[in-house]
Amino acid sequence: MSRKKDALVLLLAGGVGSRLNILVQSRAKPAVPFGGLYRIIDFSLSNVMNSGLTKVGVLTQYKPLSLMKHIGTGDAWDFTGRSRGVKILPPHTGFKDSDWYKGTADAVRQNIDFLEVNPADEVILLSGDHIYQMDFHAMLEYHRYKKADVTVAMMVVPRSEIHQFGAGIIDGQNRIIDWEEKPKHPRTNLASMGIYVFNRRYLLDTLARDRDEVDFGMHILPWAINNDNVFAYPFYGYWRDVGTVQSYWEANMDLLKPGSGISPEKWRIRTNVEAEERRADRAPARYGAEAVVKGSMISAGCTIQGTVINSVLAPGVVVEKGAVVKDSILFVDCVVETGASVDLAILDKLVHVGAGAVIGAGSNHHIPNRKQPTHLYTGITLVGKEAAVPQGLVVGRNCIINSHTHYGAYHGNEVPDGESV
Numbered sequence: 001m002s003r004k005k006d007a008l009v010l011l012l013a014g015g016v017g018s019r020l021n022i023l024v025q026s027r028a029k030p031a032v033p034f035g036g037l038y039r040i041i042d043f044s045l046s047n048v049m050n051s052g053l054t055k056v057g058v059l060t061q062y063k064p065l066s067l068m069k070h071i072g073t074g075d076a077w078d079f080t081g082r083s084r085g086v087k088i089l090p091p092h093t094g095f096k097d098s099d100w101y102k103g104t105a106d107a108v109r110q111n112i113d114f115l116e117v118n119p120a121d122e123v124i125l126l127s128g129d130h131i132y133q134m135d136f137h138a139m140l141e142y143h144r145y146k147k148a149d150v151t152v153a154m155m156v157v158p159r160s161e162i163h164q165f166g167a168g169i170i171d172g173q174n175r176i177i178d179w180e181e182k183p184k185h186p187r188t189n190l191a192s193m194g195i196y197v198f199n200r201r202y203l204l205d206t207l208a209r210d211r212d213e214v215d216f217g218m219h220i221l222p223w224a225i226n227n228d229n230v231f232a233y234p235f236y237g238y239w240r241d242v243g244t245v246q247s248y249w250e251a252n253m254d255l256l257k258p259g260s261g262i263s264p265e266k267w268r269i270r271t272n273v274e275a276e277e278r279r280a281d282r283a284p285a286r287y288g289a290e291a292v293v294k295g296s297m298i299s300a301g302c303t304i305q306g307t308v309i310n311s312v313l314a315p316g317v318v319v320e321k322g323a324v325v326k327d328s329i330l331f332v333d334c335v336v337e338t339g340a341s342v343d344l345a346i347l348d349k350l351v352h353v354g355a356g357a358v359i360g361a362g363s364n365h366h367i368p369n370r371k372q373p374t375h376l377y378t379g380i381t382l383v384g385k386e387a388a389v390p391q392g393l394v395v396g397r398n399c400i401i402n403s404h405t406h407y408g409a410y411h412g413n414e415v416p417d418g419e420s421v
Helices: 018-024 041-050 065-071 104-109 112-117 136-145 159-164 200-209 216-227 245-254
Strands: 008-012 055-059 085-089 122-127 130-132 150-156 166-170 176-181 190-199 230-234 239-241 292-294 307-309 324-326 341-343 345-347 381-383
Touching: 008 041, 008 104, 008 112, 018 245, 018 381, 041 055, 041 065, 041 122, 041 130, 065 085, 104 112, 104 200, 104 216, 112 200, 122 136, 122 200, 130 190, 136 150, 136 190, 136 230, 150 216, 159 190, 176 216, 176 230, 190 200, 190 216, 200 216, 216 230, 239 245, 245 345, 341 345
Parallel strands: 008 055, 008 122, 055 085, 150 230, 292 307, 307 324, 324 341, 345 381
Antiparallel strands: 122 190, 130 239, 150 190, 166 176, 166 190
């Protein structure tokens, strides 16, 4: 029996990701660093590579430059060669917000030409902002076995979380018979993972049918469920949507927990080492005589003289003598000077914390950020890219220090709980 052509992959990487706050001030959500060494999009790209698929279109939109630089030629994921390739697909129209993709289906519709010049029997649609491992080839085989028009990857989530997702009601054969998009009163705990397999011809006909149908979850899927063969593909592994500060922090912390189910090394997740801040030629991490490190991930090029507990440190981080970093995520080349403390915080790249400064002071985690109460409400403090924290400054819980904030921007020697600078 002749093997079917590989499916074509479309990776949706254009979302603003505004709930990640200052972490997406200068980069697209899929380009946000993760786990010290990676970027969020590395997980989807590596899953495609490990599933033996070779043709990928990456639909970009919001602040795409760091994402485009990171993907490069696709060589890091073996997407180079005569029959292989990764192509960046920006919006075709202008630069005004009104020209942007109006939804996931509109994004694919604007790139119909990519589907037409890359014939395949099926099209796999993915999001570029999830942390997971998945064999798409197994999902393709399931889709073909079911003779489905559309197959949706789905997993059980707690009912308290289902309001964040599309939810499917299935019959005994896993056929989806009803759909609720972000339901307030759910009838099911089966959530869509935002991963779809479409028969190519079916997808083209669907997108041509009604240009007002701009979103897969809101418009395309409910119509398909009512009229055609739509099946749920059950997934049981680790999967996390890291679209909020809280879920992003939790997924990073999962890396440090034995048995959490996340393992980028075992999953064979790759990143583009060449594009990442001289990462390829960093020296090994160095530890001083008084260094204390517990339950943490320390990347190459780090220098640890102080204490690091339950934290994820990207390459080049410096923790000086007497400094303490706990329950935190530090991006590339951050410096924590002598006697400073960083507790339950996320520091973007090149943040400088002065001697004796405290980030995450006190135990009152319950005053949410005044400007962004739905982003920061569990005690996590964010410090933006290249911000400088003066020596001796005390920063409370649920605070935001904006990118490029320098010494003159602070008033007094304290930033109270829930405040922003």
